Amino acid sequence: MNKRHLLLIVALLALLGLLLLISRPAAELDVPATPAAATPPSPAATPAIASLAKLNGQAPARRALDIQRWQTAEGARVLFVEARELPMFDLRLTFAAGSSQDGTTPGLALLTNAMLNEGIAGQDTTAIAAGFEGLGAEFGNGAYRDMAIASLRSLSAAEQREPALALFGHVVGAPTFPADALARVKNQILTGLELQKQNPGKLASIALFQQLYGSHPYAQPSDGTAQSVPALTRAQLAAFHGRAYAAGNAVIALVGDLSRTEAEAIAAQVSAALPKGAALPAPPAPRAPAAARQHIEFPSQQTHLMLAQLGIDRRDPDYAALYVGNQILGGGGFGTRLMEEVREKRGLTYGIYSAFSPMQVAGPFMINVQTRAELSAATLELVRALVRDFLASGPSADELARAKRELAGSFPLSTASNADIVGQLGAIGFYDLPSTQLEDFMNQVQQLDVDQVRTAMARHLDADAFVVVSSGPTVAQQPLPPPVERPAAQTAGVPEH
Amino acid sequence: MNAFARRAASLLLAALCLPLGAYASNQPTHEFRLDNGLKVIVREDHRAPVVVSQLWYKIGSSYERPGFTGLSHALEHMMFKGSAKLGPGESSRILRELGAEENAFTSDDYTAYYQVLARDRLEVALEMEADRLAGLRLPADEFAREIQVIKEERRLRTEDNPAALAYERFKTAAFPATGYRTPTIGWMSDLERMTVNDLRAWHNDWYSPNNATLVVVGDVRLDEIKTLAQRHFAAIPARPLPAARVPLELPALGERRLTLEVKTQLPSLLMGFNVPGLASADNPKEVHALRLIAALLDGGYSARLPTRLEREQELVSGASASYDPFNRGDSLFVLSARPNVQQGKTLAQVEAGLWQELERLKTQPPSAAEVARVQAQVIAGLVYERDSIASQATSIGMLETVGLSWQLLDQDLDALKAVTPADIQAAAQRLFQRERLTLARVLPLAAAQPTAAETRHE
Numbered sequence: 001m002n003k004r005h006l007l008l009i010v011a012l013l014a015l016l017g018l019l020l021l022i023s024r025p026a027a028e029l030d031v032p033a034t035p036a037a038a039t040p041p042s043p044a045a046t047p048a049i050a051s052l053a054k055l056n057g058q059a060p061a062r063r064a065l066d067i068q069r070w071q072t073a074e075g076a077r078v079l080f081v082e083a084r085e086l087p088m089f090d091l092r093l094t095f096a097a098g099s100s101q102d103g104t105t106p107g108l109a110l111l112t113n114a115m116l117n118e119g120i121a122g123q124d125t126t127a128i129a130a131g132f133e134g135l136g137a138e139f140g141n142g143a144y145r146d147m148a149i150a151s152l153r154s155l156s157a158a159e160q161r162e163p164a165l166a167l168f169g170h171v172v173g174a175p176t177f178p179a180d181a182l183a184r185v186k187n188q189i190l191t192g193l194e195l196q197k198q199n200p201g202k203l204a205s206i207a208l209f210q211q212l213y214g215s216h217p218y219a220q221p222s223d224g225t226a227q228s229v230p231a232l233t234r235a236q237l238a239a240f241h242g243r244a245y246a247a248g249n250a251v252i253a254l255v256g257d258l259s260r261t262e263a264e265a266i267a268a269q270v271s272a273a274l275p276k277g278a279a280l281p282a283p284p285a286p287r288a289p290a291a292a293r294q295h296i297e298f299p300s301q302q303t304h305l306m307l308a309q310l311g312i313d314r315r316d317p318d319y320a321a322l323y324v325g326n327q328i329l330g331g332g333g334f335g336t337r338l339m340e341e342v343r344e345k346r347g348l349t350y351g352i353y354s355a356f357s358p359m360q361v362a363g364p365f366m367i368n369v370q371t372r373a374e375l376s377a378a379t380l381e382l383v384r385a386l387v388r389d390f391l392a393s394g395p396s397a398d399e400l401a402r403a404k405r406e407l408a409g410s411f412p413l414s415t416a417s418n419a420d421i422v423g424q425l426g427a428i429g430f431y432d433l434p435s436t437q438l439e440d441f442m443n444q445v446q447q448l449d450v451d452q453v454r455t456a457m458a459r460h461l462d463a464d465a466f467v468v469v470s471s472g473p474t475v476a477q478q479p480l481p482p483p484v485e486r487p488a489a490q491t492a493g494v495p496e497h
Numbered sequence: 498m499n500a501f502a503r504r505a506a507s508l509l510l511a512a513l514c515l516p517l518g519a520y521a522s523n524q525p526t527h528e529f530r531l532d533n534g535l536k537v538i539v540r541e542d543h544r545a546p547v548v549v550s551q552l553w554y555k556i557g558s559s560y561e562r563p564g565f566t567g568l569s570h571a572l573e574h575m576m577f578k579g580s581a582k583l584g585p586g587e588s589s590r591i592l593r594e595l596g597a598e599e600n601a602f603t604s605d606d607y608t609a610y611y612q613v614l615a616r617d618r619l620e621v622a623l624e625m626e627a628d629r630l631a632g633l634r635l636p637a638d639e640f641a642r643e644i645q646v647i648k649e650e651r652r653l654r655t656e657d658n659p660a661a662l663a664y665e666r667f668k669t670a671a672f673p674a675t676g677y678r679t680p681t682i683g684w685m686s687d688l689e690r691m692t693v694n695d696l697r698a699w700h701n702d703w704y705s706p707n708n709a710t711l712v713v714v715g716d717v718r719l720d721e722i723k724t725l726a727q728r729h730f731a732a733i734p735a736r737p738l739p740a741a742r743v744p745l746e747l748p749a750l751g752e753r754r755l756t757l758e759v760k761t762q763l764p765s766l767l768m769g770f771n772v773p774g775l776a777s778a779d780n781p782k783e784v785h786a787l788r789l790i791a792a793l794l795d796g797g798y799s800a801r802l803p804t805r806l807e808r809e810q811e812l813v814s815g816a817s818a819s820y821d822p823f824n825r826g827d828s829l830f831v832l833s834a835r836p837n838v839q840q841g842k843t844l845a846q847v848e849a850g851l852w853q854e855l856e857r858l859k860t861q862p863p864s865a866a867e868v869a870r871v872q873a874q875v876i877a878g879l880v881y882e883r884d885s886i887a888s889q890a891t892s893i894g895m896l897e898t899v900g901l902s903w904q905l906l907d908q909d910l911d912a913l914k915a916v917t918p919a920d921i922q923a924a925a926q927r928l929f930q931r932e933r934l935t936l937a938r939v940l941p942l943a944a945a946q947p948t949a950a951e952t953r954h955e
Contacts, residue, residue, distance in 0.1 A: 333593070410598075
């Protein structure tokens, strides 16, 4: 017997031992099972959650924000909140430099944004990254349909703050777009585009925006296409940067351990580092498409379903009513009509969500759900029926009352951290909303009645106008399982605010 | 150079002397235990009138037996389906109406439930949490529906996600001896035959106050949390727990090589080395050395993998190194990478490139500049984490639940500073060996690809 055979036998013995251990009932895990719980009490006999009664009905306290606003000499709009508790600050620049500014070169906005930290005078990608990371600072960037963002989080002590800001100014204001980095980043974007082809949800989303927006700039995916990205040139990036990253096209949001004087100096420094120029015009308003139905054949187990129509821009006077209406229909997590009917009563999906995405001009209203392929047709019909019913009848008085309490109760969460606050400031600045926007929104919500919500939803949405895209396999369809009927949801007994 | 300075220079992370007092947590943190064994940890953070409550149970998929995988996660779902005072879905409706963010998560070693809410309504969250700990109903009709939801979750997150599917398969080979091989969501075949009585037994076994840790972070004070915890949890009796052993892997089973064909467009590579975790290590310094190795390789865009493999060699379109030492047992040091196909790079070249980086760690000490960068990131990270009450609570709860102490958070900087360049080389030499390696080549299916997805207008 040679050595190799010996080892094999040892391995087999080890394997047998392993199997024995596993197949033996794990005695130490088997404690006597308790008998099934006694018959649950009927809902009527259910004792209430006693501590609910202790809530005094007042809206909860929240962290007050003293939002300070000004403009830099170059025309950048600045929003600042002083927050001294932690020795750090967040700086977020938001430019109207998203893919809606791509024109005939899809991917230009994304590639320009991705190339900001890939080269400045005298420093390559690695030197820039080492510069931020050696200070413990975090540089962030991203490009979407309306916006492009560049952000910095740093410790606030001068020894970290000052060099981090100087480097940030060069990266955002004077990137050099070196050829070797450009080729590499293009390849990475192409890899990302290739990987999208294995994601049925992403494929459906791309097709949906094309159906919904037709020839409008929002129709193009922000990532560009496999045809457009390779053709983009350094000169195109430099020209796009020169006009889209101009100070007049920028909102500077700043939160953290800074005095007003320090914040003014930072804003002035960042603004001066940017190209000179004015705000870019918003894209034109899109035209509503005809209802449509498209299917993408894909070998997945689930079918992804997306339903959409045009929604609103961020400054629409119906914003509060539609926010509340959507919150009841399918916004957030559990407790919405869609989640209750599709997941909770029928077990059709892990999640179903609806949302308005208000943008510079009408953004989409979208419903998104995935289910096993053989139930996809019936699920789509169920969702259509639920939306139709909601648009026709509106929310119940009870649903509206609960949504108002929910929004009042969650208000303190929206300004709890520096990260939360800088996000709020960026949105207020970008859409040029009043500094009292958070309070104004809350007041508008609390004054809504059922009819206002119903009419607003019906004014903007039409049950027969959906563009619907699905992706998944074609399989024989089955009827839906019967729903579990639960007692109608009662008001939780939360006192009115 | 004086003696102090020489000694400091020899330590990896002590190259700079920064005023750490400004960065270390100065938020009062308290812990106490109820008579029934429930451990409570309270961290005060008074920046905003909000609070996060998390109840952590020491149970997860690594405790599950073959044939019964997915129990912990399915039970987590059923915890929302009614208890003595609450009907199915009612706790979520109440919390939503209160404006709370709530959910739960399950992993190999823990199951946790959380609520983030305005501070005046914390007691409601605690009362409901206690109710489903002590009096879970588990209605059969709700289970019949919910198991369908869980199967949809598995289809969405795993079956139709080639990267997740490949990683699930990879873990079965990388963890031959422990429950860490078990996917937390469970195998589909086990979900098919799971019963509500399995879940009842699982709840009965593991959901006891003496197997749980309550973590509260936010605008609260110790005395009020003591009162609330006492009021809502003290009457729940302690129960004997099943024995559970620290999951220990075979240290050097031998190299395992897999070829996984999935519905992906592009190939990728997974490499995992069987290594200790902090709770299972004989030598904690080796664990901290591995954490620093992960940071040297992938702790930022200036780290070694992005700089050398992604940019200098253009070998990969992306690569990562990860190591989670905060398990109750052994861990895995994982490298993953995707070849740069535009440059014609192959999986074999990527494998060689990753090995080259590992060998470099064995033979050459890190540069002073690299060390300074890692130190700066660690120090700043301690401050940034304090911006989120939820991430503070999660760090505390996770450490406690895997058998470590939350106080490690406050000692972490010192622990990392104590690691020397020699420690790094020793850890790399001992652990980055082929006998500890599981390697998966993840390839597109040989069959024709659905790349040009066919579209049909109706």
